[in-house]
Amino acid sequence: WLRYVPIKNKSLLLEYKKQIVSPVVLGTSATAAIARKELSVALLGLTGSSYLINSNINTSSVFIAGTVKSSAVLSALVTKEELNRIGNEGFIIKAKPGKTFITGNTDLAVLYGIFHYLRLLQTNQKVINLNVISIPKLKLRMLNHWDNLNRTVERGYAGFSIWDWHRLPTFIDQRYIDYARANASIGINAVALTNVNANSIILTPAYLEKVKKLADVFRPYGIKVFLTARFSSPIELGRLKTADPLDAIVQQWWTAKANEIYSLIPDFGGFLVKANSEGQPGPQDYKRTHADGANMLANAVAPHKGIVIWRAFVYAAENPVDRHMQANDDFVPLDGKFNSNVMVQVKNGAIDFMPREPFHPLFGAMPKTPLMMEFQVTQEYLGQATNWVFLAPLFKEVLDSDTYAKGKGSTVAKVIDGSLDDHTLTGMTGVANIGNDINWTGHPMAQANWYALGRLAWDYNITSDTIADEWLRMTFSNDAAFVKSTKQIMLRTREIMVDYMNPIGLHHIMATGHHYGPGPWVSNLNRPEWNPVYYHKADSVGIGFNRTASGSNAIGQYHPEARKQWENISTCNEKYLLWFHHASWNHKMKSGRSVWNELVYRYYTGADSVKWMKQEWLKQQSKIDAQRFNDVSMLLDTQLEEAKWWRNACLLYFQTFSKQPIPSNYEQPDKT
Numbered sequence: 001w002l003r004y005v006p007i008k009n010k011s012l013l014l015e016y017k018k019q020i021v022s023p024v025v026l027g028t029s030a031t032a033a034i035a036r037k038e039l040s041v042a043l044l045g046l047t048g049s050s051y052l053i054n055s056n057i058n059t060s061s062v063f064i065a066g067t068v069k070s071s072a073v074l075s076a077l078v079t080k081e082e083l084n085r086i087g088n089e090g091f092i093i094k095a096k097p098g099k100t101f102i103t104g105n106t107d108l109a110v111l112y113g114i115f116h117y118l119r120l121l122q123t124n125q126k127v128i129n130l131n132v133i134s135i136p137k138l139k140l141r142m143l144n145h146w147d148n149l150n151r152t153v154e155r156g157y158a159g160f161s162i163w164d165w166h167r168l169p170t171f172i173d174q175r176y177i178d179y180a181r182a183n184a185s186i187g188i189n190a191v192a193l194t195n196v197n198a199n200s201i202i203l204t205p206a207y208l209e210k211v212k213k214l215a216d217v218f219r220p221y222g223i224k225v226f227l228t229a230r231f232s233s234p235i236e237l238g239r240l241k242t243a244d245p246l247d248a249i250v251q252q253w254w255t256a257k258a259n260e261i262y263s264l265i266p267d268f269g270g271f272l273v274k275a276n277s278e279g280q281p282g283p284q285d286y287k288r289t290h291a292d293g294a295n296m297l298a299n300a301v302a303p304h305k306g307i308v309i310w311r312a313f314v315y316a317a318e319n320p321v322d323r324h325m326q327a328n329d330d331f332v333p334l335d336g337k338f339n340s341n342v343m344v345q346v347k348n349g350a351i352d353f354m355p356r357e358p359f360h361p362l363f364g365a366m367p368k369t370p371l372m373m374e375f376q377v378t379q380e381y382l383g384q385a386t387n388w389v390f391l392a393p394l395f396k397e398v399l400d401s402d403t404y405a406k407g408k409g410s411t412v413a414k415v416i417d418g419s420l421d422d423h424t425l426t427g428m429t430g431v432a433n434i435g436n437d438i439n440w441t442g443h444p445m446a447q448a449n450w451y452a453l454g455r456l457a458w459d460y461n462i463t464s465d466t467i468a469d470e471w472l473r474m475t476f477s478n479d480a481a482f483v484k485s486t487k488q489i490m491l492r493t494r495e496i497m498v499d500y501m502n503p504i505g506l507h508h509i510m511a512t513g514h515h516y517g518p519g520p521w522v523s524n525l526n527r528p529e530w531n532p533v534y535y536h537k538a539d540s541v542g543i544g545f546n547r548t549a550s551g552s553n554a555i556g557q558y559h560p561e562a563r564k565q566w567e568n569i570s571t572c573n574e575k576y577l578l579w580f581h582h583a584s585w586n587h588k589m590k591s592g593r594s595v596w597n598e599l600v601y602r603y604y605t606g607a608d609s610v611k612w613m614k615q616e617w618l619k620q621q622s623k624i625d626a627q628r629f630n631d632v633s634m635l636l637d638t639q640l641e642e643a644k645w646w647r648n649a650c651l652l653y654f655q656t657f658s659k660q661p662i663p664s665n666y667e668q669p670d671k672t
């Protein structure tokens, strides 16, 4: 989206050229230099003219960017109150005919303001009269890379890791810089470089030198580096006998390790930890709690102002309780026991990044602990690199959900932005979909999900429509007809996928292990909760997971008013019907159809809608370059095949329980 292609609209171009005369970006920092460079590259691309970006104001300067401290002209524009309100990262843009000012408290804020301004140009908006105050709603706006040191990426579908550990620390790939530019342009300010299934080798001196180099590259773009910490590192690297968090020698080991890291990277963000989950070591190995583990690390980084992000994605093989409930069981009793520099990072739903999940019951259940949102940008369970799914509507559905923790309006967004329970540490992260593919994200349309994550972490009130609009205009074309049709496709993709994969609350019926394609029949894995049959529970009576009081009672972990929308099978929001209920095959839906016929209807409608996506896409051929047009066309062919595969596989399998026909007006599924 930083293509900066020539602006086609001549009158707008003229208007822009009148506004941007002798542009100035004040400041001597590396960040200010980056802002100057970005502006000059962008203006050359967009206008075709080369601009010298000054670093001093002169008599002809009518476009001035810089911190309030750098110029009296700029400080006169803003009030004290505004300056307090915008903090370190918020920015202000004011423009009237022939004058444009971009300012903030820091050079980073000014860089963010410049990216915002460039977006206005890239999306062909008016810039003559502007009065923008933009303040991020969350402090940490993060990407989590699940990148391994051998450059494979767990759940990565866009090639190998962009971190070239072999050639670091000497060789700085231009990709690191472009990655930082892309992130800064959407406000992402933190990145965990390594897989949460962590390798302790990253904490060895040789690797820390490499990490330092990346941190040095990212720093002027406002991006802090975090590392994942393998809990057993003191044993593996320090040759200690234990990693018990209450053991003084273990504590000293981590303190020394933190000191070593901070001596190289003074603004190191801190540690991200997956512990006692899916075989990872953790404090429970020593009969200690998650809080004991997190606080030990938190103590080690506290003197350096670092933080610990402790993941709540836990469920244990030996625990017979509904997997949905295990994180709350483990974490709710620990509310109030975490140090002040610990955040608990919670996946958006209680199972695992499904096409649709109700919000995680931990949101609203730990008022004394700052909770950080974890979304998955990479499409592990959403068709990986062949399916076009725009995730902003999924992210927003979760953020807008009401936890009712403090009455109506206690949305998940208000839990994570700290406003509900008065927290200052706030954040949102996305498991990155970035790899070394030439287009960064595998599917060309998947870049929109990286973009959406950043935009929503900055301001979760931005609509999906706006995000799609901005991204399409910058990435492809400002052609009105193109934007309108393609946006329509994007905005429907997520519901279409839910229909052909996991309609009316079905979940986790993907093939096991790789999670690609359908596998609802799998039942032979030794961990019951890894088998899809555990989740759909189809039998001769019906289908779905009873999580109400007569079943696992996972629903009991939600506040009563939240529960109400799901608890009664006859009034349950049908998007979540089979998530919370075991419904009989003949249970009547609001549509008048039986559950069986509704499944048939959804699976067919979903697959047919992919045909519609393709038809709409084909109309765009003349609007964009042949390469991306063809890439997306071919991927849509694949997506259609996969949607049919899902439809046929799931319906034929569930039919063995329902014993009901697929109505004859539907093309009958091919059993091969």
Ligand code: GCW
Binding pocket: 146, 154, 155, 196, 197, 274, 278, 313, 352, 353, 380
């Ligand atoms: O969704 C599951 C993935 C694992 C992942 C785990 C987690 C990093 O299948 O690959 O491990 O979640 O989030 O920890």
